[in-house]
Amino acid sequence: MLSGLVTGLIYMLIALGVTLLFGIMRVVNFVHGELVMLSAFAIWFIGVNEGLTIWVALPVAIAVAAGIAVACQKLLFKPLQYDILNCFIVGIGASFAIRSAAWAIFGPEPQAIPAMLPGVIKLGGVFMAKQRLLAAGVCVVLAIALYLFLHFTRPGKAMRAVEQDREAALLMGINPESVYVSAFIISAALAAVGGAMLGSVFGVDPEMGSEPLLKSFIIVQIGGMGSIAGTVIAGLFIGVADSLTGTLLGGELAFIIDFAILMLILIIRPRGLFGYDV
Amino acid sequence: MMSSNRTTRLTVSLLIVALLALPLAMHNQYFLHVMIVIGINVIMAVSMWLLGITGLISFGQAGFMFIGAMTTALLTKNAGWPFWFALPLSAVAAGLVSAPVGRLSLRVKGVYFFLVTLAFGQVVAGVFAYFEDPFGGWYGIRNIPPPQPAALFGTLDKAAFYYLALGLVVLTCWIIHRISRSWFGTVLWSIREGDLLASSIGVDVPGSKLVAFIVSAFFAGAAGSLYAAYFGYISPLVFTFEYSVNVLVYIVVGGFASMAGPIVGAVVLTLVPELFRVTGKYQMMAFGLIMVGSMMLMPQGIIGAWQQLTTRRGRA
Numbered sequence: 001m002l003s004g005l006v007t008g009l010i011y012m013l014i015a016l017g018v019t020l021l022f023g024i025m026r027v028v029n030f031v032h033g034e035l036v037m038l039s040a041f042a043i044w045f046i047g048v049n050e051g052l053t054i055w056v057a058l059p060v061a062i063a064v065a066a067g068i069a070v071a072c073q074k075l076l077f078k079p080l081q082y083d084i085l086n087c088f089i090v091g092i093g094a095s096f097a098i099r100s101a102a103w104a105i106f107g108p109e110p111q112a113i114p115a116m117l118p119g120v121i122k123l124g125g126v127f128m129a130k131q132r133l134l135a136a137g138v139c140v141v142l143a144i145a146l147y148l149f150l151h152f153t154r155p156g157k158a159m160r161a162v163e164q165d166r167e168a169a170l171l172m173g174i175n176p177e178s179v180y181v182s183a184f185i186i187s188a189a190l191a192a193v194g195g196a197m198l199g200s201v202f203g204v205d206p207e208m209g210s211e212p213l214l215k216s217f218i219i220v221q222i223g224g225m226g227s228i229a230g231t232v233i234a235g236l237f238i239g240v241a242d243s244l245t246g247t248l249l250g251g252e253l254a255f256i257i258d259f260a261i262l263m264l265i266l267i268i269r270p271r272g273l274f275g276y277d278v
Numbered sequence: 279m280m281s282s283n284r285t286t287r288l289t290v291s292l293l294i295v296a297l298l299a300l301p302l303a304m305h306n307q308y309f310l311h312v313m314i315v316i317g318i319n320v321i322m323a324v325s326m327w328l329l330g331i332t333g334l335i336s337f338g339q340a341g342f343m344f345i346g347a348m349t350t351a352l353l354t355k356n357a358g359w360p361f362w363f364a365l366p367l368s369a370v371a372a373g374l375v376s377a378p379v380g381r382l383s384l385r386v387k388g389v390y391f392f393l394v395t396l397a398f399g400q401v402v403a404g405v406f407a408y409f410e411d412p413f414g415g416w417y418g419i420r421n422i423p424p425p426q427p428a429a430l431f432g433t434l435d436k437a438a439f440y441y442l443a444l445g446l447v448v449l450t451c452w453i454i455h456r457i458s459r460s461w462f463g464t465v466l467w468s469i470r471e472g473d474l475l476a477s478s479i480g481v482d483v484p485g486s487k488l489v490a491f492i493v494s495a496f497f498a499g500a501a502g503s504l505y506a507a508y509f510g511y512i513s514p515l516v517f518t519f520e521y522s523v524n525v526l527v528y529i530v531v532g533g534f535a536s537m538a539g540p541i542v543g544a545v546v547l548t549l550v551p552e553l554f555r556v557t558g559k560y561q562m563m564a565f566g567l568i569m570v571g572s573m574m575l576m577p578q579g580i581i582g583a584w585q586q587l588t589t590r591r592g593r594a
Contacts, residue, residue: 028389028392028393076570076574079574080573080574084388084389085333085335085388085389085392086573086577088389088392089335089526089530089569089573090569090570090573090574092523092526092566092569093527093565093566093567093568093569093570093573094566094570095566096520096523096562096563096565096566096569097562097563097566097567097570098566099562099566100560100562100563100566101563104560104563214396214397214400217393217396217397218393218397221390221393221394225390250408252404252407252408253404253408255400255401255404256401256404256405256408258397259397259398259400259401262394262397263382263394266382266383266385266386266394267382267385270385270386270390271386
C-alpha cells in the first residue's frame with residue numbers, strides 16, 4: 001500500500017514535467033520518458049562506474065536531460081512551430097531512436113543504483129526502505145516547490161502569463177521563446193530527479209522510461225492536461241489504485257484498472273478533473 | 279482530369295497483372311515471404327490511413343490486429359473452424375470491440391485521442407498476456423493451423439498464400455479507395471479541416487469519425503487474421519505499440535494526401551530493412567530516425583514530394 005503510493009508519487013513527479021510543457025506550449029513531449037531513462041543511466045554511470053557520490057551524479061544527470069530536452073526543442077519542436085500533432089509524431093521517432101541507442105550502448109541487462117539512504121525503518125508496524133521514504137519526500141517537496149515557483153516568482157509568473165496568452169505576454173515584454181527554454185529545462189530536471197528515484201528503487205534499464213511515460217499520460221489526462229493540482233491528485237489516486245489492485249489481483253492488472261479509470265473519466269468529464277478544453 | 283484518371287486506372291491494372299504473374303517469374307520462397315509481409319503491412323497502413331483522413335491517428339491499431347489474430351487462433355486451433363469462416367469473424371470481432379472503444383475515445387480530440395488509443399493498445403496486449411488459459415499469456419499461441427486445403431497452404435511453397443494475401447490487399451485497397459472517394463469520404467476530408475467547420479455545414483462529426491474508426495479496426499482485424507494464419511504463432515510481443523508506430527511511419531513517409539501514400543510507404547519501409555538486413559534494436563533506431571527525418575524534411579511524404587516535383591516540371 002505505502003510502497004505503491006511511493007511509486008505513484010514518482011510517476012506524479014514525471015507527469016508534472018509532461019503537464020508543465022503541455023500547459024505552457026501545448027506540446028506533448030514524447031521524449032520525456034527517455035529523459036528519465038538517460039538520467040538514470042547517467043547517475044548509474046557516474047555514481048557506480050566512476051565511483052563518485054550521488055551529489056556529483058545528480059547535477060550531471062540533470063544537465064544531460066536538460067541538454068537533450070533543449071536540443072529537441074530547438075531542432076525538432078521549434079521548426080515544426082510547436083504544432084501539437086506533428087510534435088507528437090516527431091517525439092515518438094526521437095524517443096525510439098534514443099531508446100535503441102541506449103540498448104546499443106548500455107545493453108539490455110538491468111543495472112542497480114545503490115540506495116542513497118540504506119536501511120529500513122519501522123512505520124506503524126510496517127517496514128519501509130528508507131530510500132522509498134526519501135523518494136516520496138523528494139517528490140512532495142519538488143511538487144510544492146514547482147507550485148511556489150509558478151505562483152510567487154517572476155519567471156514562474158512569466159510562464160503562467162505565456163500559458164494564458166502568448167501574444168499578451170509578448171506585449172508585456174516577456175520573450176516566449178526563452179520561457180519555453182526554461183520550461184523545457186525545468187521539465188527535464190523533474191524527469192532527471194524522477195529517473196534517479198525510479199532507478200534507485202527499481203533498477204536501471206533501457207526500457208525503464210516507457211512505462212512511467214505511459215502512466216504519466218494517463219495521470220495527466222485524468223487530472224486534466226496542464227493542471228499542476230490535477231496532476232498531483234491524479235498521481236496520488238493512480239498510485240493508491242495501483243497498489244490496491246496490485247495486492248488484490250496482481251500487479252499486471254494494475255494498468256488495465258488505470259485504463260478503466262481513464263475511460264470512466266472520459267465518460268464523465270472528457271477534459272479531466274481540472275483541465276480545459278483544447 | 280479524365281485522362282489522368284484513365285492512366286491511373288491503367289497503371290493499377292498493369293500493376294495487379296504484374297503482381298499476379300510474379301510467382302511465375304520469381305519463384306523464390308524468401309521473396310514470396312517478404313511480399314506476404316508487405317501485404318499485411320499494406321492492409322494495416324491503408325486501414326490506419328482511412329481514419330487518418332479526419333486528422334486522427336489510432337495508436338491502438340496493433341491492438342485491433344491482435345484481437346483479429348486472437349479470434350482466428352482460437353477459432354481455428356481450439357474450435358477447429360476453417361480459416362475461411364474465421365477470417366471474416368476476426369474482422370467483425372475487431373469491429374465489434376472498436377465500437378464502444380471508439381464511442382468513448384472519440385469524446386476527446388487530437389493528442390488526447392492519440393493517448394487514449396495508445397493506452398487501449400497496451401490494454402489489449404495486457405489482457406491477452408494476463409489470461410493464460412485461452413490466450414496463452416506472454417508465450418502466445420503456437421501451431422495455429424494454416425488455411426484449408428492444408429495441402430495447398432500448409433506446404434513449404436508460399437505461392438498459394440501469396441495469392442491469398444494479394445487478394446486481400448486488393449480487396450481492402452479497393453474498398454477503402456471507394457470509401458475515401460464516396461460521399462462519406464468527402465465528409466471525412468471535411469472533418470480534417472476542422473470539427474467546428476464541418477459541423478457548421480451539417481456534418482455529423484462524431485458519427486462519421488466513429489464509422490471510420492470501426493471500418494479501420496475491421497480491416498486491422500482482417501490483417502491480424504492473415505498474420506495468425508500465415509505465421510502460425512502470435513504473442514503479445516508481436517502486436518505492440520511499436521508496431522502501431524511502424525504503421526504510422528509508413529503513412530508519414532508515404533504521405534497522407536492520397537491512398538498511394540500508405541501503400542508506397544509500407545512497401546518501401548518493409549523492403550528497405552530486408553534489403554539491408556537491419557534487424558532488432560537497430561531497426562527501431564532506423565525507424566525512429568526515418569520518422570524524424572521525413573517529418574522535418576518531407577512533411578508531405580514521398581507522394582507529396584513526387585507530386586510537387588512533377589507539377590513544378592509541368593509548369594516549367
